[in-house]
Amino acid sequence: xxxxxxxxxxxxxxxxxxxxxxxxxxxxxxxxxxxxxxxxxxxxxxxxxxxxxxxxxxxxxxxxxxxxxxxxxxxxxxxxxxxxxxxxxxxxxxxxxxxxxxxxxxxxxxxxxxxxxxxxxxxxxxxxxxxxxxxxxxxxxxxxxxxxxxxxxxxxxxxxxxxxxxxxxxxxxxxxxxxxxxxxxxxxxxxxxxxxxxxxxxxxxxxx
Amino acid sequence: xxxxxxxxxxxxxxxxxxxxxxxxxxxxxxxxxxxxxxxxxxxxxxxxxxxxxxxxxxxxxxxxxxxxx
Numbered sequence: 001x002x003x004x005x006x007x008x009x010x011x012x013x014x015x016x017x018x019x020x021x022x023x024x025x026x027x028x029x030x031x032x033x034x035x036x037x038x039x040x041x042x043x044x045x046x047x048x049x050x051x052x053x054x055x056x057x058x059x060x061x062x063x064x065x066x067x068x069x070x071x072x073x074x075x076x077x078x079x080x081x082x083x084x085x086x087x088x089x090x091x092x093x094x095x096x097x098x099x100x101x102x103x104x105x106x107x108x109x110x111x112x113x114x115x116x117x118x119x120x121x122x123x124x125x126x127x128x129x130x131x132x133x134x135x136x137x138x139x140x141x142x143x144x145x146x147x148x149x150x151x152x153x154x155x156x157x158x159x160x161x162x163x164x165x166x167x168x169x170x171x172x173x174x175x176x177x178x179x180x181x182x183x184x185x186x187x188x189x190x191x192x193x194x195x196x197x198x199x200x201x202x203x204x205x206x207x208x
Numbered sequence: 209x210x211x212x213x214x215x216x217x218x219x220x221x222x223x224x225x226x227x228x229x230x231x232x233x234x235x236x237x238x239x240x241x242x243x244x245x246x247x248x249x250x251x252x253x254x255x256x257x258x259x260x261x262x263x264x265x266x267x268x269x270x271x272x273x274x275x276x277x
Contacts, residue, residue, distance in 0.1 A: 034263055037266060112211070115211060116211025118244050118245075122245075125247075125254070128250075128254045129254070142262075160259030160260070161260075161262060185217055192252075
């Protein structure tokens with residue numbers, strides 16, 4: 001049966017007694033926007049797909065009792081909107097290339113000896129927070145982040161940049177809880193090594 | 209005594225969930241004695257701050273003020 005999505009949709013939504021309101025949806029706007037921004041480099045495009053998603057959600061008559069399932073559902077809609085946008089856009093950059101394989105290999109073997117001690121122990125980083133103010137640091141950071149194996153990049157970004165909860169990410173990416181922790185940890189190990197080699201070690205050399 | 213490899217996993221995990229009492233004690237004892245893992249922990253906390261700051265940076269530098277909350 002065709003649903004009414006015309007100009008009178010607000011009325012028909014109320015008539016059907018839908019539980020979704022502008023307020024419940026707006027709570028998720030920030031997470032949705034960040035999610036979209038990771039996939040679409042242009043914030044205007046990201047804003048557009050979030051608008052479309054929220055509008056699409058309001059037009060749908062699905063009711064959601066739980067906040068977490070609502071967000072999962074919204075992200076599902078958002079993903080479709082992002083894919084549409086990427087098809088339309090020439091200058092899109094996909095972060096999670098499906099062909100970036102060699103994914104989740106075990107970096108621990110390179111970092112720890114068989115006894116579990118650091119082979120190349122973490123040095124103290126000098127004034128790390130000052131780096132956050134430097135444009136060059138962000139170029140390095142972005143490079144390191146995007147060169148993580150695809151699955152690790154996705155899990156890391158969904159957690160640290162978008163701010164999804166671990167359970168949401170497991171569902172989203174299709175990982176067991178154990179594999180989620182391993183994947184996130186490996187992403188952090190790699191990012192640490194990359195930032196140390198390409199930024200912090202150089203800073204310290206430069207200081208001397 | 210847990211190895212650096214095990215402790216680094218627990219440190220990473222502790223950013224997201226509460227460790228058990230036993231795990232917390234093991235991590236604390238290890239960090240008291242191990243400068244390397246102690247550095248590692250500081251760096252993990254930094255990565256978390258950097259991730260959040262990165263998004264702020266992206267929203268600021270990339271946009272034309274179209275971010276609505």
